Amino acid sequence: MDSYRVLLNGITIPSIGFGTYKLGDESETIDAIKCALKIGYRFIDTASFYGNEEGIGKGIKESGVNREDIFLSTKVWNDSHGYDKAIKSFEESMRKLDIDYLDLLLIHWPTELNSETWRAFEDLYELGKIRAIGVSNFKIGHLEALKKTARIMPMVNQIEIHPCFSQKELVNYCNNYKIQVIGWSPIMKGQLLEVPLMMDLAEKYNKSIAQIALRWHIQKGIIPIPKSSHCGRMTDNIDIFNFELSEEDIRKIDNLDRNEKVSDTPPNTTYDNFKW
Numbered sequence: 001m002d003s004y005r006v007l008l009n010g011i012t013i014p015s016i017g018f019g020t021y022k023l024g025d026e027s028e029t030i031d032a033i034k035c036a037l038k039i040g041y042r043f044i045d046t047a048s049f050y051g052n053e054e055g056i057g058k059g060i061k062e063s064g065v066n067r068e069d070i071f072l073s074t075k076v077w078n079d080s081h082g083y084d085k086a087i088k089s090f091e092e093s094m095r096k097l098d099i100d101y102l103d104l105l106l107i108h109w110p111t112e113l114n115s116e117t118w119r120a121f122e123d124l125y126e127l128g129k130i131r132a133i134g135v136s137n138f139k140i141g142h143l144e145a146l147k148k149t150a151r152i153m154p155m156v157n158q159i160e161i162h163p164c165f166s167q168k169e170l171v172n173y174c175n176n177y178k179i180q181v182i183g184w185s186p187i188m189k190g191q192l193l194e195v196p197l198m199m200d201l202a203e204k205y206n207k208s209i210a211q212i213a214l215r216w217h218i219q220k221g222i223i224p225i226p227k228s229s230h231c232g233r234m235t236d237n238i239d240i241f242n243f244e245l246s247e248e249d250i251r252k253i254d255n256l257d258r259n260e261k262v263s264d265t266p267p268n269t270t271y272d273n274f275k276w
């Protein structure tokens with residue numbers, strides 16, 4: 001299975017990333033990033049909202065891995081929507097991360113100001129400051145609305161995806177438009193570890209439950225971004241390229257879908273304006 005995927009504009013992105021929400025204080029964040037990069041992660045996902053961009057920038061520098069070999073994404077939070085605020089948020093993230101270009105900038109959640117915020121993203125992209133631009137937590141309705149005003153379609157949609165919330169309609173829509181899906185909370189914040197089918201499959205393939213879940217994402221063409229503060233678990237989570245789930249087992253995992261979200265939607269978004 002390929003360890004990279006190609007975005008709409010031709011740039012490559014690693015097929016698994018490292019999630020960084022709630023990694024801990026700055027020194028814990030630095031250590032986690034150094035560990036993740038040492039193990040082989042080359043895609044790191046953060047957000048202005050996570051409050052850890054400084055630690056992530058330091059961790060990258062201290063790791064000794066070349067900046068060009070790392071794919072780094074950050075996001076613009078809901079209170080920074082609109083053209084000017086989005087540009088300011090981007091600049092602040094660049095300062096905190098201490099980098100001179102960004103790989104991927106995302107609108108963290110949809111709001112009433114998506115089209116203005118997106119115009120700022122398009123300008124930053126065309127100026128060469130960002131290699132790819134995308135959205136997060138956009139449903140089909142948000143993407144359809146954005147299509148009416150956008151010059152450039154989002155290259156990525158980062159959404160909650162795990163076997164109990166697989167968002168089939170939205171994933172199909174994104175696949176049709178070649179919008180790469182990135183899956184957040186891919187192991188359901190740990191809750192998948194208690195699902196009997198996942199336990200059975202872990203035993204059958206002699207893998208951990210997290211590995212079965214992440215492999216399911218990979219075989220569906222979805223980029224999972226698991227978070228862990230433990231080097232051992234980080235190693236486990238990326239070690240998923242040496243086995244394959246059968247079509248039948250993929251279908252069994254698909255059947256776990258019960259439309260069960262693992263996180264609440266933050267206030268001041270238009271997430272609930274659409275069903276899909």
Ligand SMILES: NC(=O)c1ccc[n+]([C@@H]2O[C@H](COP(=O)([O-])OP(=O)(O)OC[C@H]3O[C@@H](n4cnc5c(N)ncnc54)[C@H](OP(=O)(O)O)[C@@H]3O)[C@@H](O)[C@H]2O)c1
Pocket residue numbers: 018019020021022045046108136137158159183184185186187188189190193208210211225226227228229230233234236237263
């Ligand atoms: N765009 C968005 O709106 C959005 C929303 C939420 C998350 N995200 C992104 O997605 C990333 C991942 O999501 P998440 O952190 O919510 O959930 P997750 O990755 O599904 O789960 C993380 C939890 O699982 C545990 N864990 C990790 N690997 C494990 C393993 N191999 N065995 C057992 N337990 C394991 C972690 O504990 P330890 O840390 O103690 O190992 C942590 O408690 C975030 O960090 C963030 O980058 C984006």
